[in-house]
Amino acid sequence: MFLIPTARRLTTAIAMVAFMAGASSALAQTVPDTHLKAAREAIAALKATEQYDNILLGAGAALKNELIQKDPHLQDVINEIVDEKSLEFASRRGDLEREAALAYARTFSEADLTAIAAFYNSEAGKALLANGSNIIREVAQAAEIWQRGLARDLAQAVGQAIQARVAAQPAPAPAQ
Numbered sequence: 001m002f003l004i005p006t007a008r009r010l011t012t013a014i015a016m017v018a019f020m021a022g023a024s025s026a027l028a029q030t031v032p033d034t035h036l037k038a039a040r041e042a043i044a045a046l047k048a049t050e051q052y053d054n055i056l057l058g059a060g061a062a063l064k065n066e067l068i069q070k071d072p073h074l075q076d077v078i079n080e081i082v083d084e085k086s087l088e089f090a091s092r093r094g095d096l097e098r099e100a101a102l103a104y105a106r107t108f109s110e111a112d113l114t115a116i117a118a119f120y121n122s123e124a125g126k127a128l129l130a131n132g133s134n135i136i137r138e139v140a141q142a143a144e145i146w147q148r149g150l151a152r153d154l155a156q157a158v159g160q161a162i163q164a165r166v167a168a169q170p171a172p173a174p175a176q
Contacts (some may be wrong), residue, residue: 024122029157031102031105031106032110034108034110034111035105035109036101036102036105037112038105038110038114038117039100039101039102039104039105039108039113040097040101041113041117042104042108042113042114042116042117042120043097043101043104044117045116045117045118045120045121045125045134046116046120046129047129048100048104049096049097049100052096053093056086056089056092057086057091059086060082060083060085060086063082063084064078065078067082072087
């Protein structure tokens, strides 16, 4: 009984994946293998999909929590089955890699992808990947400080210019 809502969600998810797989396979047929290979190499060099490595673990943990809350007396069974099924689903990680490769192949030429992979596999590219987030954070902080200083100085300069212009204007004639 507790599995019916979960089964419905799973069925919906399976239908969506099947649709996406059909759509992507049609597109994949139009992208040459060498272009997809270059896209995969660029993705690997960029580590573009590493941030998604824990999705299956997170989904399994969330499902365990949901099911155990509904039926705490089945905790051991739930843990065992979710872990078992999660291992079976681990092979689907390749689906994400394929979709990512198609997205990159649609956006970049094969030559561009080869150049991207070459750069990010170089020492300079690896250094950029390793330090990029720190640099972005530092530049954002610098931009914030610069913005505040610019706004302050602009307000001050405008205020001085207004005062100067008002002071240079002849005094209004007294009302009669």
